[in-house]
Amino acid sequence: MPEYVTDADDPRLADFTGLRDVELRKSLESERGLFVAEGEKVIRRAVGAGYPVRAVLTTERWLASLADVLGDAPVYVVSEEVMQGVAGFQVHRGALASMERLPVPPVAKILEGGSRIVVLEDLVDHGNVGAIFRCAAALGVDGIILSPRCADPLYRRSVKVSMGAVFAIPCARMDNWYDGLEEIRAAGFQTLALTPDQSVTPLDTVEMSDRVALLLGSEGDGLSSRWLREADEQVCIPMSSTAMEAGVDSLNVVAAAAIACHGLMRGAADPVSKSISQN
Amino acid sequence: MPEYVTDADDPRLADFTGLRDVELRKSLESERGLFVAEGEKVIRRAVGAGYPVRAVLTTERWLASLADVLGDAPVYVVSEEVMQGVAGFQVHRGALASMERLPVPPVAKILEGGSRIVVLEDLVDHGNVGAIFRCAAALGVDGIILSPRCADPLYRRSVKVSMGAVFAIPCARMDNWYDGLEEIRAAGFQTLALTPDQSVTPLDTVEMSDRVALLLGSEGDGLSSRWLREADEQVCIPMSSTAMEAGVDSLNVVAAAAIACHGLMRGAADPVSKSISQN
The missing domain is CATH 3.40.1280.10 (SPOUT methyltransferase, trefoil knot domain)
Known part of the structure; x- marks a missing residue:
């Protein structure tokens, strides 16, 4: 079930914070073991390749297009403004997924x-x-x-x-x-x-x-x-x-x-x- | 001789206006028969290829590096702020030249x-x-x-x-x-x-x-x-x-x-x- 979130500082959205801040993202992603996929096509490819979805951040407009791929992952629906507030830029592709990294092979x-x-x-x-x-x-x-x-x-x-x-x-x-x-x-x-x-x-x-x-x-x-x-x-x-x-x-x-x-x-x-x- | 300009709206800088505004630039450049080269290396290549320099816009810091290639073209020296004000963005390469287009061959x-x-x-x-x-x-x-x-x-x-x-x-x-x-x-x-x-x-x-x-x-x-x-x-x-x-x-x-x-x-x-x- 989608959860509607109205505050960019809501802790549930923390996976998606400051996506243009390279240093912040490096430490956050290695600490949490995640990465972010942007846009429906890329999210589908990541899911298809077996990466588990941690959470999805999207707007009402893009929600339906992803419904079939998300499984049980929490889906946070926000306004365009909140989306921009969290990510730090205007997300043209309308959907972000945080995904779990898999063990890197030797x-x-x-x-x-x-x-x-x-x-x-x-x-x-x-x-x-x-x-x-x-x-x-x-x-x-x-x-x-x-x-x-x-x-x-x-x-x-x-x-x-x-x-x-x-x-x-x-x-x-x-x-x-x-x-x-x-x-x-x-x-x-x-x-x-x-x-x-x-x-x-x-x-x-x-x-x-x-x-x-x-x-x-x-x-x-x-x-x-x-x-x-x-x-x-x-x-x-x-x-x-x-x-x-x-x-x-x-x-x-x-x-x-x-x-x-x-x-x-x-x-x-x-x-x-x-x-x-x-x- | 370099001319120091302090006003972004000075008409002498008009060749360099709104460099990120694609529609504005298209009409301005075709009307005036010019194009803009950015950065010392590219300006040198344009001059080397025979394109006449109409004018140069630069900051004090980059002035000396271009002195030998500019010939008689007017050189407008501005602050970083005025540069940004004219061009519409921060010009990292420090120098812009407006050059005359040459007749396009058949x-x-x-x-x-x-x-x-x-x-x-x-x-x-x-x-x-x-x-x-x-x-x-x-x-x-x-x-x-x-x-x-x-x-x-x-x-x-x-x-x-x-x-x-x-x-x-x-x-x-x-x-x-x-x-x-x-x-x-x-x-x-x-x-x-x-x-x-x-x-x-x-x-x-x-x-x-x-x-x-x-x-x-x-x-x-x-x-x-x-x-x-x-x-x-x-x-x-x-x-x-x-x-x-x-x-x-x-x-x-x-x-x-x-x-x-x-x-x-x-x-x-x-x-x-x-x-x-x-x-």
Whole structure:
């Protein structure tokens, strides 16, 4: 049964407080073990992926559209003003769900049975993390491993930008950055480090083994020198020399990740992706 | 000589009024024949590409960094508050330049001598247009043709997201959408229409001629049925069937454009891009 709430400070709404306050949310979400999904489509995908709903915050207008997915979770119905008062911004998609985080699998779980994986080193932008998950999932990458400092893929903005793809692809986080690649290589993965450096091998010409891990760094700093050095091979996406002379010196990290994930699927086991390698 | 201005309503600052008001800017910019570049790096690229500076609006702090590029253009120095008052938001990059638009070349100019071009149909999001220009320029696409309703690549947000790549790649706009593809095909271009439809040929397996035009539509609607029908071939980026079952049904338009532009360069004349086709 929906409960009508008229006070933005009502303690029942605490899961949804200050959604634009990154620091507040980080501590609140890790303390309570929750994350927030925004909008009907994304909430449905989270439920479909098995995340239990803790509570829903919505307005009268959006209530009916969610009725079939919520199970026994409490549903708090508020005015647009109270919604904005709690969340700290105008929630265009009309519904927020707080969901329980599930235990994160160990890195070994992602490695076992995977053929093509992506490893993200220290990407701190939630939007970029979400966008890369969307690409990786759509193109058939088997799993994603995050460095310890990488942004949280279940943070609201990551979830939103990924369109829920963060629920569709297995993901684990390393305990230790320094030796992080060792376990991956020990599992038989060929590690390819993507760099803007145009003197290394183009990704599309690399001889790929059955198991390949693509390492991606952040847009500004790129991969650490340690990971670049430890990788089996450094690879690049060839850029136009004319453009580089004109000062267009790089792709943004999401565009580069999209091209690289697509290249990674060449020769992969997924039958859909096989057609990619026929050229 | 810099001129110090203390009133946000000073008529000398009119080129910079209301930068977040899309409708106001559209009419103001077309009436005056100008566009706005934001931040030192982008202003330098615009000047380097030959666009004349009409005026510069900056704060004392950023004045010195631009001194060498401005020529005789008037430079208005204001406080942060006045800057915000004029522009309508806090200008983090500290400097704005209004630049004169140059005559847009006819479509024939882009077609002549081009080997790989991109044609955008009705993309209305300025950020997406800017991001696609950045990808296309970085990867070595020869030119871009816009449908009549496509968003303005010289709009401030397009310029900013493109990191100035809008100045680095030739661009023209069709007069007429309905017959827009005729001129391109008459110039000997093979036209490839990108679609999410997984039943058509994967882009990477298409036999490409010396001259190829890749047609891209918007994220929501995709290409019009007319253009899909008129194209020589419909092409897709293969998606993972598992992801599609989980509801991750598409790449975002920029990720798709990045992969498609990269695929387009296969076998192209640019020597840098040749390495792409060696697999």
